[in-house]
Each structure stands twice: as structure tokens, then as C-alpha cells.
Amino acid sequence: xxxxxxxxxxxxxxxxxxxxxxxxxxxxxxxxxxxxxxxxxxxxxxxxxxxxxxxxxxxxxxxxxxxxxxxxxxxxxxxxxxxxxxxxxxxxxxxxxxxxxxxxxxxxxxxxxxxxxxxxxxxxxxxxxxxxxxxxxxxxxxxxxxxxxxxxxxxxxxxxxxxxxxx
Numbered sequence: 001x002x003x004x005x006x007x008x009x010x011x012x013x014x015x016x017x018x019x020x021x022x023x024x025x026x027x028x029x030x031x032x033x034x035x036x037x038x039x040x041x042x043x044x045x046x047x048x049x050x051x052x053x054x055x056x057x058x059x060x061x062x063x064x065x066x067x068x069x070x071x072x073x074x075x076x077x078x079x080x081x082x083x084x085x086x087x088x089x090x091x092x093x094x095x096x097x098x099x100x101x102x103x104x105x106x107x108x109x110x111x112x113x114x115x116x117x118x119x120x121x122x123x124x125x126x127x128x129x130x131x132x133x134x135x136x137x138x139x140x141x142x143x144x145x146x147x148x149x150x151x152x153x154x155x156x157x158x159x160x161x162x163x164x165x166x167x
Contacts, residue, residue, distance in 0.1 A: 012058040032113035093106075116166070126157070
């Protein structure tokens with residue numbers, strides 16, 4: 001069991017589409033670390049820049065797949081810095097306006113895989129949990145790719161799954 005209850009000052013949920021980049025892809029990276037790049041929403045950019053801090057813990061959430069849900073956790077190991085994928089013409093996250101200026105307005109953070117749940121904690125199951133009713137993820141129309149998670153919700157979600165530490 002991974003000990004993650006009190007290790008961070010803030011908690012987050014980060015969405016990723018597993019056919020593009022999955023938790024397993026994160027785990028396969030050197031040191032289990034990757035830049036969380038490609039965010040092209042100003043509200044999320046501002047959170048990554050101003051609120052997401054070193055040591056914060058994140059749920060890794062698979063979206064746009066047959067069973068959306070929380071698959072694991074990660075830790076922020078580098079605070080916000082310019083997302084240079086915006087300037088790379090070969091990147092799917094290329095931003096022509098930013099490239100013309102030669103400066104990326106977008107921000108990314110580095111995330112390290114910390115543990116995987118034995119089974120996905122499915123969105124449909126999260127919706128059945130009364131203590132999670134105020135969670136941003138469960139609000140109608142909520143589409144933010146990075147969302148804050150309240151400590152009580154974090155603890156409750158951890159209690160729903162069997163989390164295995166990464167080696």
C-alpha cells in the first residue's frame with residue numbers, strides 16, 4: 001500500500017486519454033516522470049502556473065475511453081514552466097500564434113507515477129458515492145483537464161481502491 005494521505009498540501013485530478021497517453025505510458029518513462037504538456041485552456045494554464053506545487057499529489061484519470069475513471073496517482077516533481085510543445089511544429093500541441101511570437105504562453109508541470117490502482121475506479125462508481133457529490137469531475141458540463149480535489153474527496157477515493165506502489 002502506498003502512503004499518500006498527508007504527503008501534499010493540495011490534490012488534483014489530471015485527465016488523459018489512454019489511447020494518446022496512458023498511466024502505463026507514464027510508468028514506462030525514465031524515472032516514471034513526464035511533462036504534463038499540451039494543456040490549451042487558460043483556466044487550467046493558470047492553475048498549473050499559480051496553484052499546482054512541488055509535491056502535490058494527483059489522480060491520473062483516463063477519459064474518452066470505454067471505462068473512464070481513476071487509474072492511479074502521481075506526484076508533481078517540477079512546478080510550472082513553459083510548455084515548449086507549443087513551439088514544436090512536429091507536436092500535436094503546436095500553437096502557431098505562440099510560435100510566431102517565439103514564446104509559449106502555455107505551462108506544464110512534471111508528474112511522476114506513484115501508484116496504480118488494481119482496478120480502475122470507474123466514473124460510474126464515483127457518481128454513486130455521496131461524499132463525492134461536490135467533486136468538480138462529477139459536475140454536469142465539467143471539462144477541465146486539471147481539477148482540484150478536496151482533501152476529504154481524496155481520502156474517500158483512496159479508500160475505494162487498492163493502490164499498489166510503483167517500483
